[in-house]
Amino acid sequence: MSSSHHRKEIGEPLPDVPFAPAHEAVAKVAADRPTEVAVRCGDIEVTYGELVAWSRQLSHRLAAAGVGSGDRVALVAEPSVTMIASVLGVLGAGAAYVPVDPAQPDTRLATILDDARVKAVVATARTELRTTTVSPVPVITVPDVPDPEPGGDPAAFAAEVGPRDPAYLIYTSGSTGEPKGVVVEHRNLAASTRARLMVHPGSPTFLLVSPLAFDSSVAGIWGTLQAGGCLVVATEEELRDPERLVSLVGRHRVDRLLCVPALYGLLLDAARRTDPGRLASLRRVIVAGEALPQPLVDRHFAVRPHGVDLVNEYGPTETTVWATFRRFTGVAPVDIGGPIPGARLHVLDDELRPVDPGAEGELFIGGPGVARGYFDRPEATAAVFLDDPFADEPGARMYRTGDIVRRNSDHGLDFVGRKDDQLKVRGHRVEPGAVESALHRLDGIEEAVVLPDAEGAGLVGFVASQEGVDPVALRRALAAELPSVMVPGELRVLPELPRNRNGKLDRVLLRTLASEPPAIEPPTAESPTGPAPAAHLTDDPLTAQVTAAWAEVLGRPTVPPDVNFFDLGGHSLAMFKLQDALEQHCGLRPSIVALFQETTVTAQVALIRAGREQGKDAPAGSSAEAARRARTARLRQQRARKGVSR
Template sequence: MTISTPTAPAGRRPLDPAGHDGSPADPGCGTPLPGGRPGLVHDLVAGFARTDPHRTAVVAAGRSIDYRTLDGWAGRIAARLTAAGIGRGSRVGVLAAPSTGMVAAVLGVLRAGAAFVPVDPANPPLRTAELLDGAGVAAVVTAGDVGSGTLPGVPVVPADAEEHTDTPAGPPAGAAPDDPAYVIHTSGSTGRPKGVLVEHGQLAASTLARRLVYPGAPVFLLVSPLAFDSSMAGLWGTLTAGGTLVVATSEEVRDPEALVRIVERHAVTMLLCVPSLYRVVLDAADRLGPTRLRSLDTVVVAGEPLPPELMNRHFALRGGPVALVNEYGPTEATVWASCRRYDEPGAVSVGRPVPGARLYVLDEQQRPVPPGCEGELYIGGAGVARGYLGLPEATARAFHDDPFAPAPGGRMYRTGDLVRWNADGMLDFLGRRDHQVKIRGHRIELGHVEARLCELPGVREAVVVPDAEHTALAGYVLAPSRPAAALLRTRLAELLPAVMVPARITVLDAFPRTVNGKADRAALTALPEPVSVSVPTGAPADGPPATAGATAQPGPQTADGDLTARVGDAWRDVLAVDTVPRDVNFFDLGGHSLAMFQLQDALEARTGTRPSVVALFRHTTVTAQAELIRTGGADADAARGGDRHAAARRARALRAERQRAGREAAK
């Protein structure tokens, strides 16, 4: 049953779609934000530089800077940008490795009155050029080692060079709430990324809501790349509260044991990450000792569904009170729109709206559905972004006038997510209405990847689907010329970030079809995987030329051969493949960053040595990893020492504990 759009009695606010009266206790309506305009984020940070200049602002790679140093550094970057003609309304690319300079760079762009456009340095050069070009940036600020890359012909300001110069820091250029603050790119169904434009007012409102939900000055561990929208939560939620932002480097994020040590070393109180990363952080804490996480008082997970098993592990591991918060929200709603706090295990939901947000569950005619019924989620309120940069048609499809707003002029965003209000007044997430998926926390339009595949020579049609665990993609193509699957994957990797490149591409003569002639995605996922493994052209970066016939087969012949075979067995355990070539890159066989953590466990069980994750990222073939273990390289942890069987027992015990926790969660 559907109900008609509610109308408000005289003198009252409109009813919201859940049938409530719009009061703060209403599940569809977040607590109103305090009256008056919230302070702009860069102004609030500058305020701490004046009132508490020696308070630690940012820590990264073993060094720290206080608020006065950060403010002065950002001011000098802003002065350089101003001298280059950058001002209000300009857009400035930020290509920065995680560092103190990264934070100074984005703050400097805002001080200059411009909007920052973060681009991940790990992107292939063509992707970087495409994003910066499409955003129409007038300058680029770099920080850290970001490589030469391909930059548009605009002024480039190296942030690190401005840290200690004599450049006078000019006054902030000033910004209005409706001026753009940043542009973050998301996947687009047409094969081209969409830049979500967020204004200062929306960023200020979202950040104020965060300070209301999480009061105090946190010591926050930032693990998200700057180009990932959850970084905005940690960056501005921390610095506008006078907290300390601890920035993990790219290598530290790859090594969960390093993250555990950072939490202990810097007495981190708050962490936000995707559930899949938190799982491996807990694995690392199991090995190193859970007391190393004792400083944490809040762990926030977002970007992926929260598994009940992970919730149970969180509360089982921690001896003291540590809240677990499940957040939900798209980039188009300025990072977040709802959350639920857990102080003990409970039923998983995405909770209630955050302050200033309004959540509507609507049917296909944009009419409210009753509690308990499935509908599509629309988000209204102060955090709804302006739209997609330079894409008016896409903006019109996703952003609508809000007929339920308490005042005229409100807008709402159509999320494409299917939800329902449950009996507790919480929002249950049920899935997607389209072909958008989350892979390791990254939002990906399958049509985006399919369109890029169809641009490759010889490809006539393409279908991309997620794997069962939603940790990687699989691609299927029709190509009459039968190009090598590995060659297609290599060319696609030049156009897309790694998370969007299918782990496997299968070339077919025909697709199974539905009755209406469309490719049958379910039938494709049921196809058996190819028996043979395609070997990429060229040599791996860390080994000799690839040889298709050289596989890591079990059965000792020599000591080195036995070790290589055991490494190959570990790869088979993780990748679930029958054949493992010795000199093929782990990622070209379907591996990904999370699978690398599983490989670390498997290698310990099979060889008695636990190489660091950073070492495994540097040595990505069976041959290279066997040599790393054989030589006891500096990157390998000393689980060696002749105690291989004890290490294997520890790994088996850890797996058994995970399985037990999963069974408990299933009950």
């Protein structure tokens, strides 16, 4: 590759501005607009002035507990205003925050706290008890609304930080199953956020749906608060229900959103069922975290043909959230675009030489977003964080992504697949991503994953389709396009592919399914539906209806009546599909909250029967409305004493 072509893979230069850590940048915004609302969650809202004063108080509490520069503090908090204030407070104490999802099992929680060697844990009233049982370090509980201490608000954070101090550690699952903590420094975070403010200008009203332990949250929090926008944090209950998320968008006039493509598809579904106008305030939808399906691009512009950009972002945690982006202003082929401001992209062969345009190669990412490495894992760090021989400045590094890409004619990058997923079938090298791409091109296929089969000698494919496609016909279509070694010996058609809590494809579960033989004989072209699922054989019509809905959503031939939905491979996004399926099969639409509370067939049969007897949809369960009202009243009283308006 010529040096002139190589320079095309360098993003727009970042502005040469003095370094400011993320929390201090927010404090500067607060000095300019102290009474403007910074964060909303449920019935609680805080202004910029309140948010910074609250986080400064926490920074001094942490300092008094012995937390100092370079330490690590775990943050175990449900989505809330408290969670956002706590992030700023930890940084203000000079420490790096280590976000841990409260839904993690105790063993996983304890493993992360031990591996990160945290100095303290910041918890909320809801998570305090859990953290005290799994960690011997001090636990500092933060109230759910600002609680001014005697003596007034601190004038500054407790500690100062420098560009190379760690800002956060986010844990990713390693190839061996053990979590690895990615250390992101303040200079990395500052560069990533500066690039975001360039690509996404303005002061947004942003809906945060990403868990704190998912690095997309970094984009939402700092890209909003440093721009002087309003961060709308979805509660746990709202995150479980796409219709409530759509309502949040409409109620707060949200104009910017970042989520995985699958969740955006569910939001479009929910808006279509209720009132599409509730999404009218959106001006930019950002999707990230997994591959963007072409049908979703088509659908986005069919629903919102004018004035609403769709932006596809790509980037591993190791490069501080993102490294490439593609902005769609109309229907166009999907790719991951080009470099964000400041980033350097290299497409290299196995000898780390640039490949020719149009050829496949591994993506390496350089620039100021490249993180320090993996916490306390020097060998793992050395394997993928390398010296960048293409950079002008000495000491520059690049991250080896393991992702195979190809430059296209639009000067963007096509994502091909993972390098480490490459397989050998009968002596031939096969890239599953290439087979997945071929499946994606077939009619009726929404998603596809290809993995080694149970014997490791061939391939098994999983495809998501709502159209009941015939797997035999799919194989014939593939055989007409691909060499025989690339055609999966088995294709399993599911209504949707399983996902984890973050909404990403659950490849671990898919590998488990791929290693097992199919539960029933696959359908044939002569009998495309196959044998009747045994799950539907029951004397009770309602039980048969509920079981049929489960079998449809889970893609299982049998569904035990007393096994938890999530133990059968279900997940939060699949629960939304179950809500639709129950309405179709039973004629009644239970609330999503009720479904999360009643998670077996037997329990849902009782729920729906009770709803039928009452002549209405199944109840949603109890709410915490009174508690929320009390918190709101207390916050308003505090504001009145301090003379702060809404």
